[in-house]
Amino acid sequence: MTNDALTAEAVNQANRPSAEELATRRKVIEVDSLDWSFGTRQVLFDINLDVREGEIMVIMGGSGSGKTTLLRHLVGLMPPLPGKIKLLGKDMGALSRMQLLELKRRIGVAFQFGALFSSMSVSENVKLPLRELTDLEERTMDIMANMKLEVCNLSGFGHLMPSDLSGGMMKRASIARAIVMDPKLIFLDEPSSGLDPVVSSALDDLILKLRDAMDISVVVVSHDVESAYKIADRITILDKGRILACDRVDAVRNSTNERVQNLLHRRSEQAEIDPTEYLRRLAGD
Amino acid sequence: MANPLKLPGKIFEGIGRRTVAGLDEMGYAAAIFFEAIYWTLTGWRYRQPVRITSAFASMMQFGVTALPIATLLAATIGLMLAIQSLYSLGLFGAEQYAYIGIALSVVREFSPMIMGILIAGRSGSAIAARLATMSINQEVDALQVMGINPVRFLVSPVLIALVLMMPCLAMWANLVSILAAGLYVSAQLHQSFGAYLNDTIDVLKTGDVWHGLGKATLFGVIIALVGVVNGSMVQGGAEGVGKVTTRSVVISITLIVVADMIFAYMTTK
Ligand SMILES: Nc1ncnc2c1ncn2[C@@H]1O[C@H](COP(=O)(O)OP(=O)(O)OP(=O)(O)O)[C@@H](O)[C@H]1O
Numbered sequence: 001m002t003n004d005a006l007t008a009e010a011v012n013q014a015n016r017p018s019a020e021e022l023a024t025r026r027k028v029i030e031v032d033s034l035d036w037s038f039g040t041r042q043v044l045f046d047i048n049l050d051v052r053e054g055e056i057m058v059i060m061g062g063s064g065s066g067k068t069t070l071l072r073h074l075v076g077l078m079p080p081l082p083g084k085i086k087l088l089g090k091d092m093g094a095l096s097r098m099q100l101l102e103l104k105r106r107i108g109v110a111f112q113f114g115a116l117f118s119s120m121s122v123s124e125n126v127k128l129p130l131r132e133l134t135d136l137e138e139r140t141m142d143i144m145a146n147m148k149l150e151v152c153n154l155s156g157f158g159h160l161m162p163s164d165l166s167g168g169m170m171k172r173a174s175i176a177r178a179i180v181m182d183p184k185l186i187f188l189d190e191p192s193s194g195l196d197p198v199v200s201s202a203l204d205d206l207i208l209k210l211r212d213a214m215d216i217s218v219v220v221v222s223h224d225v226e227s228a229y230k231i232a233d234r235i236t237i238l239d240k241g242r243i244l245a246c247d248r249v250d251a252v253r254n255s256t257n258e259r260v261q262n263l264l265h266r267r268s269e270q271a272e273i274d275p276t277e278y279l280r281r282l283a284g285d
Numbered sequence: 286m287a288n289p290l291k292l293p294g295k296i297f298e299g300i301g302r303r304t305v306a307g308l309d310e311m312g313y314a315a316a317i318f319f320e321a322i323y324w325t326l327t328g329w330r331y332r333q334p335v336r337i338t339s340a341f342a343s344m345m346q347f348g349v350t351a352l353p354i355a356t357l358l359a360a361t362i363g364l365m366l367a368i369q370s371l372y373s374l375g376l377f378g379a380e381q382y383a384y385i386g387i388a389l390s391v392v393r394e395f396s397p398m399i400m401g402i403l404i405a406g407r408s409g410s411a412i413a414a415r416l417a418t419m420s421i422n423q424e425v426d427a428l429q430v431m432g433i434n435p436v437r438f439l440v441s442p443v444l445i446a447l448v449l450m451m452p453c454l455a456m457w458a459n460l461v462s463i464l465a466a467g468l469y470v471s472a473q474l475h476q477s478f479g480a481y482l483n484d485t486i487d488v489l490k491t492g493d494v495w496h497g498l499g500k501a502t503l504f505g506v507i508i509a510l511v512g513v514v515n516g517s518m519v520q521g522g523a524e525g526v527g528k529v530t531t532r533s534v535v536i537s538i539t540l541i542v543v544a545d546m547i548f549a550y551m552t553t554k
Pocket residue numbers: 038043061062063064065066067068069070
């Protein structure tokens with residue numbers, strides 16, 4: 001870790017709300033014993049989770065542990081089950097179509113690969129929610145979009161097409177689009193994956209800036225342990241569809257649970273491979 | 286093949302499974318169709334009207350920019366029919382009645398069918414490819430989480446555009462084919478072109494024209510739905526896009542030919 005990163009982490013550590021303070025805040029997400037199966041294969045087991053106002057929650061876990069599936073539930077891309085997920089105090093499974101649309105205007109999502117509309121320029125992408133969901137005038141939309149592009153350090157790049165963007169710019173553009181409606185809650189899927197450390201660290205700063213300046217609650221799915229330490233207020237660790245740990249950064253970091261430590265230090269679960277067993281498995285018996 | 290006796294069972298099982306999958310797809314297409322209509326009619330109530338600009342853009346893309354090739358095809362079909370009619374009627378010395386067969390078959394059959402096949406290949410594939418690419422890039426998911434209904438945003442404009450443009454193209458093809466055929470026939474028979482047109486207008490009833498335009502509209506719906514359903518069923522990456530694109534063209538053309546026959550049977554009985 002560079003010195004810069006260390007100080008940034010220290011600064012954020014100092015800014016972190018205390019456990020007591022967090023507990024007094026409103027819950028913006030409440031997940032209540034959520035199970036989910038694809039066909040006969042269960043991938044989420046009894047998930048209980050809450051995210052508080054203004055909090056940055058990082059969800060971590062190995063590949064296939066169910067992070068994306070959980071995120072898709074949280075943003076309403078999976079069929080909502082009544083009583084299971086509340087967003088901004090609203091039970092997603094009990095909302096009418098109209099209310100669900102209304103709710104979705106108040107959240108923002110940035111997908112792993114940006115999911116920018118390839119047929120539109122960056123600024124058209126950012127303006128799309130405004131254009132489709134509000135009656136604002138073109139000039140006002142321009143101003144709002146440019147504001148958000150500037151927050152994401154993209155001013156001057158609005159005229160580019162998504163295919164002309166670098167990986168880091170693409171992620172920032174998709175974040176700009178996610179915050180253009182001034183949401184109270186944003187979801188970021190793997191913001192730092194595929195980026196070099198410098199760019200990824202800049203993205204962390206952006207996430208912190210958003211939270212501090214716009215008072216947004218943020219849910220981040222991430223593989224990047226360093227980034228999680230830097231930005232998270234709390235970390236949730238998923239393991240094979242179950243929540244293994246969900247706690248403040250220091251607590252998770254100093255956890256004595258071996259599986260948690262394995263995940264944080266990227267150690268394979270089966271570091272020791274028995275050669276005979278391995279050969280037998282390859283042979284298929 | 287371990288046991289040939291098992292083969293018939295396997296074949297029936299395969300047919301059964303495909304039938305079920307086909308019915309599934311038809312149900313899905315019907316659901317999308319009604320949802321697209323629903324949003325077109327009630328979108329404003331959710332403050333999400335179907336954008337007229339977007340429908341216009343599709344109309345340009347599917348209809349107006351297809352005019353040159355549509356004109357070429359229609360003229361060629363007209364000439365082909367004229368040549369064949371003169372030849373076959375010439376066997377009985379009845380060339381002067383060629384206009385009847387040409388007028389009726391152009392207006393009732395050839396224009397809607399040829400335009401349907403042209404647009405299925407040209408626009409049906411584009412619709413499927415666009416939607417497939419968008420699904421793979423998670424652009425459809427992105428719409429959904431923004432609270433923008435993807436059917437309203439992506440499907441309704443396409444459906445509206447095709448339903449409006451297909452009859453226009455068919456009408457245009459009627460004019461071009463009959464003109465081209467008329468020029469050829471009147472030149473061959475040393476008659477006046479005006480007399481040919483008069484005869485044609487006399488023999489054509491409004492019902493014939495509506496029959497053709499009705500079919501063209503139906504084909505528009507088929508092309509839009511097949512494109513959309515295939516595009517949204519995409520799996521895998523770029524290869525998947527190619528697959529669903531080809532599939533959508535093959536299925537649209539097949540359905541157009543079959544629907545044409547059923548339509549003709551139902552409306553002439
Ligand atoms: N559409 C689907 N149909 C069937 N199984 C699925 C589907 N999507 C995901 N799964 C399975 O669910 C499990 C959890 O997948 P998920 O994508 O949520 O994991 P993840 O934690 O996001 O992994 P990664 O870090 O690799 O993105 C995996 O075992 C996966 O195979």
